[in-house]
Amino acid sequence: MLFQWRAVRQYLLPVSFLCLFGFCTPLYAAALALNESEQAYLRAHSQVSLCVDPDWWPFEQISRNGQHEGIAADLIALVAERTGLNIQLFPTVDWEASLAASQAGECMALSFLNSTPERERWLIFTEPLLEDPNVLITREDTPFISDVAQLQNVGIALPRGTAMAERFARDFPHIRIIGTASEQEALQLVVDRKADMSLRSLVVAAHTIRSEGWFNLKISGEVPGYHNQLRMGVLKSETTLRDILNKGVASITDTERMQIVARHTGMQVVAQKVTDWRLVSMLMALLLAVVITSLFWHLRLRRLNRRLAGMARTDALTGVGNRNALDEWFQHELLRARRFERPLSVIILDIDHFKAINDSQGHLVGDQVLRAMALLLQANLRETDKLFRWGGEEFLVICSETPREAALSLAQRLLEQVRSKHFEPGGRLTVSAGVACLQTQGGAPDGGQDLFQRADQALYRAKHAGRDRVESCC
Numbered sequence: 001m002l003f004q005w006r007a008v009r010q011y012l013l014p015v016s017f018l019c020l021f022g023f024c025t026p027l028y029a030a031a032l033a034l035n036e037s038e039q040a041y042l043r044a045h046s047q048v049s050l051c052v053d054p055d056w057w058p059f060e061q062i063s064r065n066g067q068h069e070g071i072a073a074d075l076i077a078l079v080a081e082r083t084g085l086n087i088q089l090f091p092t093v094d095w096e097a098s099l100a101a102s103q104a105g106e107c108m109a110l111s112f113l114n115s116t117p118e119r120e121r122w123l124i125f126t127e128p129l130l131e132d133p134n135v136l137i138t139r140e141d142t143p144f145i146s147d148v149a150q151l152q153n154v155g156i157a158l159p160r161g162t163a164m165a166e167r168f169a170r171d172f173p174h175i176r177i178i179g180t181a182s183e184q185e186a187l188q189l190v191v192d193r194k195a196d197m198s199l200r201s202l203v204v205a206a207h208t209i210r211s212e213g214w215f216n217l218k219i220s221g222e223v224p225g226y227h228n229q230l231r232m233g234v235l236k237s238e239t240t241l242r243d244i245l246n247k248g249v250a251s252i253t254d255t256e257r258m259q260i261v262a263r264h265t266g267m268q269v270v271a272q273k274v275t276d277w278r279l280v281s282m283l284m285a286l287l288l289a290v291v292i293t294s295l296f297w298h299l300r301l302r303r304l305n306r307r308l309a310g311m312a313r314t315d316a317l318t319g320v321g322n323r324n325a326l327d328e329w330f331q332h333e334l335l336r337a338r339r340f341e342r343p344l345s346v347i348i349l350d351i352d353h354f355k356a357i358n359d360s361q362g363h364l365v366g367d368q369v370l371r372a373m374a375l376l377l378q379a380n381l382r383e384t385d386k387l388f389r390w391g392g393e394e395f396l397v398i399c400s401e402t403p404r405e406a407a408l409s410l411a412q413r414l415l416e417q418v419r420s421k422h423f424e425p426g427g428r429l430t431v432s433a434g435v436a437c438l439q440t441q442g443g444a445p446d447g448g449q450d451l452f453q454r455a456d457q458a459l460y461r462a463k464h465a466g467r468d469r470v471e472s473c474c
């Protein structure tokens with residue numbers, strides 16, 4: 001329920017007109033089917049005396065000319081009109097006097113009160129004539145409070161010694177209570193920014209805010225379970241009267257209640273969900289910022305991780321795959337070749353007399369030669385062949401789907417390409433190669449674990465046989 005100051009007469013007026021022209025009558029007439037004993041009670045009691053609180057505006061008061069007026073008076077008048085009861089005011093000086101008169105049996109009914117164990121000693125109660133929530137009152141600039149338990153570092157102004165203050169301190173011990181002498185002072189502290197909020201009956205709060213002109217205050221939330229259930233109390237002996245009154249109470253519609261409350265407080269009641277759009281948009285903006293920041297960092301980290309993974313597999317000098325990449329690729333190709341019984345060969349290429357280049361032309365030239373060699377080899381391989389730097393001046397090629405003869409001829413071609421190139425700087429160079437191949441078709445299966453070792457042995461033989469040549473170990 002949202003309690004608003006702005007008028008919503010467009011909803012209330014049509015209902016009022018309908019009732020004015022008698023369309024509401026069938027609704028409550030059906031509910032007011034009095035049984036025989038109730039009808040007999042009406043005939044036997046020409047009037048029912050009612051004690052009220054003479055000074056509890058806007059709920060009720062006794063006017064200067066002795067009339068019962070206010071929200072309770074209007075609601076009870078409706079009950080009387082619909083039940084046929086002749087309810088007559090039994091005037092007293094104050095609420096204490098009304099309670100005493102009721103206890104003494106001088107008045108049969110009490111107007112508008114909560115049921116308490118103390119009162120239940122001599123009274124029975126009707127259903128609530130009005131449910132009046134206790135609401136949180138804050139300054140205009142405070143967001144809607146959906147859950148009091150979640151509030152932190154706030155102070156609430158409450159009249160000292162009241163049941164409300166006691167109950168609040170028990171239910172919400174983390175909220176600081178600022179004791180005041182009166183409800184008026186509690187609201188004044190909120191107005192003066194000395195307290196963050198106060199808790200008060202909705203109806204009384206609405207009336208006080210209007211009458212005091214405290215329009216910088218607003219109702220910011222409800223505390224569930226903190227409701228006043230304002231009923232009529234009837235002497236315990238008068239059960240039939242209570243039953244008749246209950247039928248009258250049941251006939252009052254929500255619209256009628258709203259109209260009556262609005263008439264005495266200026267407050268309009270609209271059933272609507274409260275949404276603090278400022279808070280919602282702030283939260284959305286915050287959420288968006290968190291999402292964007294996380295996304296940014298996620299993408300950035302992913303990019304960095306990819307770079308890192310790439311770097312971990314690449315030889316920094318030549319840009320071809322390093323030993324890590326070689327191990328991964330070889331395991332993959334080995335499994336595939338064994339599973340499908342496909343040929344697989346490796347070639348290890350070693351630059352001849354490379355030390356002499358370093359020694360005569362310097363390491364920088366040596367590096368340039370290694371880079372140029374990598375480019376040359378790469379340019380002469382098929383896409384399915386993979387080039388890696390095996391270490392120092394050695395390169396290794398994994399030749400997928402390549403049997404011994406094809407690997408030997410590829411190695412020869414690479415040697416020719418190197419031989420025919422003039423490296424600048426570096427000059428004329430040669431390489432030696434060792435070829436090893438996997439035996440998968442026919443005969444005992446070849447595990448392939450010693451493939452590099454065999455290629456290395458073949459290379460060793462090529463070196464010892466005079467360099468610039470290819471040897472194999474298949």
Ligand SMILES: Nc1nc2c(ncn2[C@@H]2O[C@H](COP(=O)(O)OP(=O)(O)OP(=O)(O)O)[C@@H](O)[C@H]2O)c(=O)[nH]1
Nearest residue numbers: 350351352353354355356358363364366367392393
């Ligand atoms: N500039 C440069 N030199 C390297 C690099 N890695 C290894 N070397 C050098 O390569 C040379 C290899 O020399 P050796 O193992 O004697 O081989 P070699 O001189 O090529 O002789 P053979 O292989 O027997 O023909 C050494 O001088 C290493 O320092 C590198 O990344 N850059």
